[in-house]
Amino acid sequence: MAAATLKDIAKLVGVSVNTVSRALKDKPDIGLETRERVKEAAAALGYRPNLNARSLVLQKSSTIGLAVTEADNPVRMEFCEKLRSYAADCGYRVLTISLTHEWSKGNREALEDLLARRVDGLIIGYIWGLTGEQPLGKILEECRSCNIPVTVFGTPETGMADCVEIDFFDSAYQLANHVIGQGYKDIAFFNSSAHSTRESGFLQAMAEHRIKGRAVRWMTNGAGLENAATAMTAYLKKHGRPPEAVIAFNDISAIGIMAALKQHGYRVPEDCAVAGFDNIEFGAYYDPPLTTIGFDRGVFARTVWELLFNRLNGSETGPAKRLKLHQELVVRKSC
Amino acid sequence: MAAATLKDIAKLVGVSVNTVSRALKDKPDIGLETRERVKEAAAALGYRPNLNARSLVLQKSSTIGLAVTEADNPVRMEFCEKLRSYAADCGYRVLTISLTHEWSKGNREALEDLLARRVDGLIIGYIWGLTGEQPLGKILEECRSCNIPVTVFGTPETGMADCVEIDFFDSAYQLANHVIGQGYKDIAFFNSSAHSTRESGFLQAMAEHRIKGRAVRWMTNGAGLENAATAMTAYLKKHGRPPEAVIAFNDISAIGIMAALKQHGYRVPEDCAVAGFDNIEFGAYYDPPLTTIGFDRGVFARTVWELLFNRLNGSETGPAKRLKLHQELVVRKSC
DNA sequence: TCATTTGACATTAACGATAATGTAGTTATA
């Protein structure tokens, strides 16, 4: 009734449990005919190895934990899938969990759960605004003391784990220069609360062109559609009209902003140009298609995975590494 | 160096392993002072129970597997999160994997992996077009023979597992009636390849009003933005102008269709009204806001969970059950 | 021919946790 075990196969074939184990793994010291009979019996019983038992005795699970925020963001999904694929090529399974930006009890429990399953490594990404804060820091410390390698990305580095950064300063700088190059002067940066790398790049570009940049923080939980729309509505109420151009924290918020603009009767880009970050698929299908900045997600996932894999196989043992990834402009009609 | 075990705590405190186990679980037969000392030592060592070992000896993992397609669809995400929450309330953890519609090797491997981790139950959802096909059927059969309860949803029932259906026939019927009620007569249903429940509901409503319905199948892998846009472009090329109204297979394809319409210079809804299914968040922020049909996702997730939970705790042992869930119109500006 | 190698298996121990059972020492009961 329950799932078949090696013992069941052993009984059926009339050999010892160990012989079954070795036969199924094509190890030496097993007769040809015995091997055949074992495999047949295994197939007949629908045998499936118990990974829990295996990871117990092997002292490794061949599993890595992947924890990201905003898992419904298409960009994340694409990343997760690529990463799963790279890991699989190296013989690792991936357990994915989704985190929230606010460091809730749920986040901690979800990560604890991965550790309780004895993952061999951990990848944590896209967490904002809580670098070095107690909860994440404590997890990282525990991982270090247990010798579990961790790679983080999309979050300011902590020094406690390998880190792949996306160069958002440069991205914002590039994006701002593009917007400025279009001839706009009254440019507003719509920012999320505690994230300022992009803002700094924006301000840098503005300063170099001696334009006074405006950064609006809408101070909400995350850069979602609704928050962004609300922020633009508030902006309009305060200033009476939109800026000439808006750079949004990401594509999703850019779309929220465009929606609000249109709702109030403004045209994009004629009355207000809009650009975002991430290059999500939806952006290309909005009206107007969204100008944005993004990167090759395959390269990104591969970079993150290799960082972790080098720790897993022991080929890298030094102090925490730090890599930076570049983004490229995608110019469409919104700006 | 490695993670702390009960044995480590036992050694530190000077008691037996079993005493430690019982102390941490607040079971009787343990002295007050011993209990304290054990807990202190556990905290000091950063002890975290090994779930693999626990599930081995308990013969249950308190974990259920959740497999859905299109995990980047916001609707799915919301569902997954609610389900996780309900399961947690019942003491179950959830392992989530994402499937593809085409029944690839990856799908099977991912499900096998869940089974190999000895999940206590399985929830599979949003798989199209392969009901009763070998791969899924075989998995369901294996689950049955291992006594692992399964609940499926968003896919035609198989008779082999409990099933929660969304009443897409009725939904399409409602939606079509709304569109007809708006006065449109030349209405096209943009369908995905192998899914016809919605189409049937649409045609039924059309027939009742003696209007000739048109159903276009764009025959692609999934109802994504790009496929939908391509389909509408093809429609325009073929007919020279859009229909008066379009009902799309889902909100995502509705947006793709609207994007294509606008790209060719047509206005929505003036030149062509559009409606979709699902009520995704993006729809409310599109220009124009999308008319759609959806349901309370909390209720849906709870329904699915309870079906499985009743099997897990043995309160339901009969043959496969089948439930149907109703959807409600969300009328916005696009139609 | 007898020691030695080799092939093909069986046996044992271990992983970490838990349940069932065992056992001193104390307390309560007859």
Add this chain to the structure above:
DNA sequence: TATAACTACATTATCGTTAATGTCAAATGA
């Protein structure tokens, strides 16, 4: 006072799997 009952532990067995040894007969070599 003898014995049962209880307290607070320790011991042992078990889950499914794998690695490290053990074992025995046949094949090989000197």
